[in-house]
Every structure is written in C-alpha cells, then in structure tokens.
Amino acid sequence: MxxxxxxxxxxxxxxxxxxxxxxxxxxxxxxxxxxxxxxxxxxxxxxxxxxxxxxxxxxxxxxxxxxxxxxxxxxxxxxxxxxxxxxxxxxxxxxxxxxxxxxxxxxxxxxxxxxxxxxxxxxxxxxxxxxxxxxxxxxxxxxxxxxxxxxxxxxxxxxxxxxxxxxxxxxxxxxxxxxxxxxxxxRWMILHSVAAGIIGVLFMMEVLALGLSRYYEMSGLQEIMYLWEMEDSHTAFHSRNVAKIAECLGKSLGLRRKKITELVNGAKLHDIGKMGISANILRKHGPLDEIEKEVIRNHPQHGKEVLQHFKYLERFVPYAYLHHEREDGSGYPQGLKGDEIPLEAKILAVADVFEALTADRPYRTAYSFAQAVDMMTEMPLDQDIVSKLKSILPELENELCGRNPRKCGIIGSQT
Incomplete structure (x- = not known):
C-alpha cells in the first residue's frame, strides 16, 4: 500500500x-x-x-x-x-x-x-x-x-x-x-476490534497517500507554471491573477465553494499548454506570422494533453482547453458558441482577457481597469460575466499582484 x-x-x-x-x-x-x-x-x-x-x-x-x-x-x-x-x-x-x-x-x-x-x-x-x-x-x-x-x-x-x-x-x-x-x-470482539483498528490506520494512511499524491500533482504543476511565468516580467503572476479574478467572479455569481475552489485551481493551470512554446514566440515584440499564430492556437490542445496524463487533473481539462472559446464562435480550438461553452470556461475567458489587458506586454503597456472593462464590452465574451467583473473592480484593485496603483486609481471616477 x-x-x-x-x-x-x-x-x-x-x-x-x-x-x-x-x-x-x-x-x-x-x-x-x-x-x-x-x-x-x-x-x-x-x-x-x-x-x-x-x-x-x-x-x-x-x-x-x-x-x-x-x-x-x-x-x-x-x-x-x-x-x-x-x-x-x-x-x-x-x-x-x-x-x-x-x-x-x-x-x-x-x-x-x-x-x-x-x-x-x-x-x-x-x-x-x-x-x-x-x-x-x-x-x-x-x-x-x-x-x-x-x-x-x-x-x-x-x-x-x-x-x-x-x-x-x-x-x-x-x-x-x-x-x-x-x-x-x-475474544472474538477483541480480535475483531484490533483488526478493525489496524485496517482503520491503513485506510487513513492510504487516504493520506492519495490526498498527497493529488496535492503533488496539482500544486506541483501550479508551482511549475508560476516559476515558468516568473521568467518573463510581462507574464509574471498571470495565472495567479487569473485565478484571483476567477475566484472573485465565482463568488459574485453565487457559485458553490467547491466549484469556486475548482475554478481557482483550474485557472492556475489554464495556460500550461504554453510551456512547450518557444520563448521567442511568446515574447515577440512585433506581430506574429501565420505559423506562429497557429503554434499559439495549439496551446489549449497541448494543455489538455498534459492534464489528461493525470487522472485526478482531468476535471481541469475544460479550463485549459476551452478558455479561448468565444460567444460568437470565433474562438478556438473548437469554435464553440453561446451555451455550448461551459460556464467555467466563460468565467475563465473573462478573467484571462481582463488580466492580459491590465498587464504590460512586450508590444504595449497595460490598460487601466476601467479601460479594459470598456474594451471587453465590445468583445464576444459573456456580457453578464463582464458586468459582474465591472462590479468587483474595487476589490480586484487590492487583490491583483504587480498592478500599478496609479492606473488602478481612476476606477472610482470611471466605473
């Protein structure tokens, strides 16, 4: 055992x-x-x-x-x-x-x-x-x-x-x-009770082993993602910030605690498919060519394949595989639209876009929270979730890592 x-x-x-x-x-x-x-x-x-x-x-x-x-x-x-x-x-x-x-x-x-x-x-x-x-x-x-x-x-x-x-x-x-x-x-009861005690201890240790194994699988991959993102100042804290935004959205939408926990853990692993992509593509300052775009568009599939290697982590596959789907079917990798997209993928899509817009990138500087939300109202995202995002902007101002307080400060006058 x-x-x-x-x-x-x-x-x-x-x-x-x-x-x-x-x-x-x-x-x-x-x-x-x-x-x-x-x-x-x-x-x-x-x-x-x-x-x-x-x-x-x-x-x-x-x-x-x-x-x-x-x-x-x-x-x-x-x-x-x-x-x-x-x-x-x-x-x-x-x-x-x-x-x-x-x-x-x-x-x-x-x-x-x-x-x-x-x-x-x-x-x-x-x-x-x-x-x-x-x-x-x-x-x-x-x-x-x-x-x-x-x-x-x-x-x-x-x-x-x-x-x-x-x-x-x-x-x-x-x-x-x-x-x-x-x-x-x-004598029978004593023997039976001692045997049950031994089995109880073994069962406890087996449950602990299973719990630790699952913890290592999930937390280990999350930590690897975190360390990988920290190599680039532009993507530092990305997955953790997406997880925090998703958590706040989940609470605002009234999701159950267990589902919110799953949402947070899935968000921390949503970009794991990018780990196989060359840094030259990910950190490119100019526009991507068609081949490079195709490589980027394949990262949800790579993330799905990685998570499927771990039985316990299969429930996080929708987070890695579907967070780039869009309401009008213009997303990838499957081109799903509307109700075809799971709610958790919709939440993650909003959180991912918001985090990306409000962070510096090699090809642009970060937008303010208010600017990002205004831009997102024109995007093919679930607008009910976007509205929820707008209502929690003050909370996110203090929660997200690495944000510029000066840019966040204009929330009060624009939200």
Whole structure:
C-alpha cells in the first residue's frame, strides 16, 4: 500500500489515536451483541423446548391413553395394571419424573387430549384417558405426569446455557423463569476490534497517500507554471491573477465553494499548454506570422494533453482547453458558441482577457481597469460575466499582484 510510504508524514500519536478510537468504537456494541445472543437463545430455544414437550405429550397420549386396556383399567379401577403402565412410562421416557392417576381438576377440560401446565416452576402434562376409537373418555379422572425440565434441556445440549430458576430474569417456554448465559464473544470482539483498528490506520494512511499524491500533482504543476511565468516580467503572476479574478467572479455569481475552489485551481493551470512554446514566440515584440499564430492556437490542445496524463487533473481539462472559446464562435480550438461553452470556461475567458489587458506586454503597456472593462464590452465574451467583473473592480484593485496603483486609481471616477 502506498500509505506506508507516507507514514513518515504522520505523527505516531495520530496513528495511535486513530487505532484506539477505531478499537473503542468497535467494542462499544459488545453488550448489544451479548443481549442479541441471549434474546436469540431465548426465542429460538424456547420454541424448541415447547416442541419437545408437545412431542412427548403426543407420544404418551397415543401410546398409553388412547387405548382400550388403559380405559377399561381406569373404569374397573384395576390399580395393578394402571400402576404397571405408569411405571413403564417412567422407565421408557426419562423426561417423565412421575405419573399418577388423579381426580380431574376443574381447570382441565374433558375434550383435550392433553394439557401442559406450569405451576411454581414445575411442568406437568395432564392426559385424558380414551378408548382406542376415541369415542369414549374417562370423565372424572386424568393422568398427571411431572416433566423433568432439565433432562429436556440436556437432550437439546442447552443445559450449559439455560438454567431454570424461580427468580430468573428471562421468561422461557410456558412462563418458566430462566437465567440465560450469553455466548462468549469477548475474544472474538477483541480480535475483531484490533483488526478493525489496524485496517482503520491503513485506510487513513492510504487516504493520506492519495490526498498527497493529488496535492503533488496539482500544486506541483501550479508551482511549475508560476516559476515558468516568473521568467518573463510581462507574464509574471498571470495565472495567479487569473485565478484571483476567477475566484472573485465565482463568488459574485453565487457559485458553490467547491466549484469556486475548482475554478481557482483550474485557472492556475489554464495556460500550461504554453510551456512547450518557444520563448521567442511568446515574447515577440512585433506581430506574429501565420505559423506562429497557429503554434499559439495549439496551446489549449497541448494543455489538455498534459492534464489528461493525470487522472485526478482531468476535471481541469475544460479550463485549459476551452478558455479561448468565444460567444460568437470565433474562438478556438473548437469554435464553440453561446451555451455550448461551459460556464467555467466563460468565467475563465473573462478573467484571462481582463488580466492580459491590465498587464504590460512586450508590444504595449497595460490598460487601466476601467479601460479594459470598456474594451471587453465590445468583445464576444459573456456580457453578464463582464458586468459582474465591472462590479468587483474595487476589490480586484487590492487583490491583483504587480498592478500599478496609479492606473488602478481612476476606477472610482470611471466605473
């Protein structure tokens, strides 16, 4: 990862801080996970426990209490047979602690095959006794079976996680109270949090590396442009002044801050295509011949090609490529007109022309701000933007580098 290369730019305290904050944030929901695990256990295994009890009740009812032999034994009060059957139930079904024949309680209806009941944390099954065809039943007696709850839990391998207790904090199946032990997530959470902390630090370093890389690409090229322009006293500060004018225009036009920042950075790179042009052409005192004019007209294309080499800087291509387009289609390199020209290119065109007119050139001296604006009203520029420019001239007087205060001083009487 490139982030490791940028680690030298980060203070160790920042790395430690990001790591600890990430670990802390990951550990914060630990109790939530624990509660969710407990609730899951309560909900899912409560249903499984109820199913086990229902299965036990169905098996006992079908096997022993829907049978002519048991029905007749109860009718004839054959206690020996009844006791043998009840003892067999306890032997065959370990979940049954005891079973006996009792007089029918008032709360046990005659028509139910069996009824589950919990009383004082004990679980019971009440069985009605039918003949084999279930056409007749014993009306005054039922069989009550006491269920071993813990045995059923052990059969489901839940005895280590669920404990029946009269004062238990959780309600389980049939209203029984339990204490439920959550899953031990401590080691998993610590490992997960440490891993997240490491990933967080690596991500921070990667973002820093990407940010620095983009900063180097943009600021580096801007600085190269600045140093290149400083070689000629006539073009010194040109791109920076164009950027300042464009910024003031962007604010006056109500552009969003992010767009203004983009406008400023694009303006600083708008003439990067000129760096490949001979100084003899750029600094020529007399008029240019046709070949020299063609060379100059190609600088937007060269600027576009340079910026396209840098993926992050591709968004600045319109600034370098389209700032010489004009409203009437007389500009270059594409001859766009009116709404075909992006707003940022229109703003840059106004800023570029204004900066050029108000700066000294080898072939002429600078115009005053007011003179420049008057001239621009006759040019194929966006006149709404030109009007905005006129309104901010006092602000530009103090903002632009290398301007002659004497020439700027006539603004008040001419604007």
């Amino acid at each position: 490139r982030g490791f290369d940028e680690l030298r730019y980060i203070r160790p305290t920042l790395v430690i801080f990001v790591f600890l904050v990430t670990v802390f944030l990951m550990l914060m929901p630990y109790h939530v996970f624990q509660n969710e695990a407990i609730n899951y256990t309560q909900k899912i295994y409560s249903g499984i426990f109820e199913t086990s009890v229902e299965n036990l009740g169905s098996a006992l009812s079908l096997g022993y209490f829907q049978w002519n032999a048991m029905y007749n034994a109860v009718l004839s009060k054959d206690e020996v047979f009844i006791e043998e059957m009840l003892q067999e139930i306890q032997n065959e079904f370990p979940a049954v602690k005891s079973a006996r024949l009792i007089s029918r309680p008032s709360e046990i209806p005659v028509k139910d095959v069996y009824r589950v009941s919990a009383l004082e944390q004990e679980l019971y099954l009440y069985f009605n006794v039918y003949d084999s065809h279930m056409e007749n039943e014993i009306s005054d007696a039922v069989v009550i079976a006491s269920i071993d709850k813990n045995f059923l839990l052990s059969e489901m391998n839940l005895d280590g996680r669920i404990t029946f207790s009269p004062g238990g904090s959780k309600s389980f199946a049939y209203g029984l109270r339990t204490e439920i032990k959550g899953y031990d997530l401590t």
